């Protein structure tokens with residue numbers, strides 16, 4: 001099924017609650033970063049949407065870079081997951097998580113959606129003139145490493161980050177190369 005990137009807005013409230021309930025009860029890792037924020041009411045969701053828009057426009061703590069956040073929907077408008085694109089690397093971003101994060105809700109996994117989402121986010125990066133992309137995944141996150149490699153990721157190294165006993169794999173993707181099938 002075809003997927004689309006959508007700018008997060010308040011109309012997603014019910015779907016967002018439903019997706020996050022599913023995610024929390026599965027106990028699986030939550031990504032990208034902004035899905036980990038606690039949102040318990042419509043009022044908080046409105047503030048959350050505002051925060052995402054602020055981040056996109058550089059209104060962020062100086063440790064972080066401006067970031068565009070996307071919800072991902074299918075052609076019925078169902079919320080499938082989310083991706084985020086950091087506009088540049090801070091030192092912390094360079095050493096750890098890089099430019100792009102993504103996640104698919106548990107009930108929609110293993111359908112090729114994450115691969116499709118990463119390709120769409122790389123397209124967005126190219127449009128923003130961000131051509132050299134760093135992506136990271138825990139070594140044991142086999143699915144994520146596979147997705148990055150399928151999208152042209154070249155392994156740079158494996159490093160340990162603070163307070164974690166499992167290394168992350170750091171990959172570079174050249175968004176200028178025609179390195180994956182469109």
Ligand SMILES: CC(C)(COP(=O)(O)OP(=O)(O)OC[C@H]1O[C@@H](n2cnc3c(N)ncnc32)[C@H](O)[C@@H]1OP(=O)(O)O)[C@@H](O)C(=O)NCCC(=O)NCCS
Nearest residue numbers: 029031101102103104109110111112113114115142143144
């Ligand atoms: C990692 C994640 C994004 C994968 O999403 P997905 O939509 O299921 O991925 P895809 O369907 O595109 O699968 C990509 C590849 O990984 C493989 N894969 C999927 N789940 C897997 C698993 N649990 N173990 C091993 N391989 C797996 C698929 O078979 C596929 O490989 P193939 O093309 O060779 O068949 C999803 O599990 C998720 O959201 N996890 C939590 C958040 C996260 O870890 N995000 C990534 C870090 S930023």
